[in-house]
Amino acid sequence: MTDCIIIGSGLAGISAALTLKANGKNFLLFGKKQLSDKIVKAESIRNYPGLFNVSGQAFCEALQSQLKKEEIEIKTEKVSGVYAMKEKFTVTTQEGGMYESASVILACGVESVKPIEGEIEFLGRGVSYCATCDGFLYKNKKLGVICTNGEMEHEVEYLAELASEVYLVALYKNVTIKKDNVTVIKKMPRKIVGEKRVESMSFASAPTETLPADLPIDGVFILKDSAPPSVLVGGLETENGLVKVGVGMATNIVGCYAAGDCTGRPYQYTKAAGEGNIAAHSVTEYLRNLQK
Numbered sequence: 001m002t003d004c005i006i007i008g009s010g011l012a013g014i015s016a017a018l019t020l021k022a023n024g025k026n027f028l029l030f031g032k033k034q035l036s037d038k039i040v041k042a043e044s045i046r047n048y049p050g051l052f053n054v055s056g057q058a059f060c061e062a063l064q065s066q067l068k069k070e071e072i073e074i075k076t077e078k079v080s081g082v083y084a085m086k087e088k089f090t091v092t093t094q095e096g097g098m099y100e101s102a103s104v105i106l107a108c109g110v111e112s113v114k115p116i117e118g119e120i121e122f123l124g125r126g127v128s129y130c131a132t133c134d135g136f137l138y139k140n141k142k143l144g145v146i147c148t149n150g151e152m153e154h155e156v157e158y159l160a161e162l163a164s165e166v167y168l169v170a171l172y173k174n175v176t177i178k179k180d181n182v183t184v185i186k187k188m189p190r191k192i193v194g195e196k197r198v199e200s201m202s203f204a205s206a207p208t209e210t211l212p213a214d215l216p217i218d219g220v221f222i223l224k225d226s227a228p229p230s231v232l233v234g235g236l237e238t239e240n241g242l243v244k245v246g247v248g249m250a251t252n253i254v255g256c257y258a259a260g261d262c263t264g265r266p267y268q269y270t271k272a273a274g275e276g277n278i279a280a281h282s283v284t285e286y287l288r289n290l291q292k
């Protein structure tokens with residue numbers, strides 16, 4: 001069992017990892033090799049102390065080099081669930097991993113795509129965020145897939161191998177997937193509709209020449225970098241999708257802390273780094289108290 005699991009490799013997660021390392025704790029850092037789109041895609045950063053007019057790409061490389069020197073590896077698995085047990089947490093990943101830790105730091109950022117109407121309502125009743133976890137439920141069925149990032153196209157391919165039809169709402173450029181049963185749609189649905197379960201995706205107007213505005217489907221996968229924190233962690237207190245934190249970045253769940261954009265505005269690198277640092281110190285103190 002590790003001392004801590006950090007979810008997210010943006011500024012908040014990296015800052016927490018560097019501080020935990022300095023405090024001699026063992027931990028796992030989940031995220032991406034490219035750290036965060038919100039770092040890489042910044043054109044010019046001018047308000048980070050010590051750096052002036054640095055590109056997101058250069059900032060990312062500097063952070064990667066720092067992590068390497070500190071021998072901090074990023075586990076490139078996507079966390080699908082955090083389960084609080086007595087004095088420990090079990091963390092599962094979409095890749096099938098299961099890990100245990102004494103504490104958790106949520107540093108998962110905020111979603112750039114707001115949930116659409118029906119998304120949260122039908123979660124677990126036809127709406128899923130995880131292709132590898134739930135894809136098998138839709139063998140030979142019709143699926144909607146809303147994909148926010150080209151990096152996740154392999155998940156769409158996996159779903160297309162199982163489903164009879166896939167209607168792919170591609171919210172990214174350069175769609176490369178070519179499969180007979182995949183229809184690419186470039187319009188966002190207004191809502192997900194159903195009674196007990198998902199029955200259709202509803203568009204403001206017909207999404208293509210041949211498809212109806214109310215498109216019948218058996219389920220819809222919403223593939224995005226981060227699921228809402230309240231979906232990730234059962235029982236977590238949130239407000240308007242943001243994690244509620246108190247002193248020391250503590251959430252309402254004992255041993256679970258949060259930092260960065262996921263705790264609210266302002267959405268800034270320095271705030272994320274500062275909160276990651278505070279959360280890591282809180283974890284260190286929490287672990288000390290556990291051992292007493």
Ligand SMILES: Cc1cc2nc3c(=O)[nH]c(=O)nc-3n(C[C@H](O)[C@H](O)[C@H](O)COP(=O)(O)OP(=O)(O)OC[C@H]3O[C@@H](n4cnc5c(N)ncnc54)[C@H](O)[C@@H]3O)c2cc1C
Pocket residue numbers: 007008009010011012013030031032035036037038039041042043044045046047077078079080107108109110225226227232259260261262266267268269270272
């Ligand atoms: C184009 C752009 C330019 C910007 N420019 C500036 C600027 O100049 N100055 C400034 O101060 N701020 C700027 N910002 C804002 C800044 O990027 C954010 O405030 C900051 O990145 C937040 O850091 P974070 O660590 O909280 O979240 P993020 O950087 O969003 O990182 C979250 C990480 O968590 C990962 N993650 C999420 N869920 C999971 C999961 N379930 N499992 C595993 N990993 C997960 C994500 O993949 C991501 O890597 C800019 C933002 C954008 C989009």
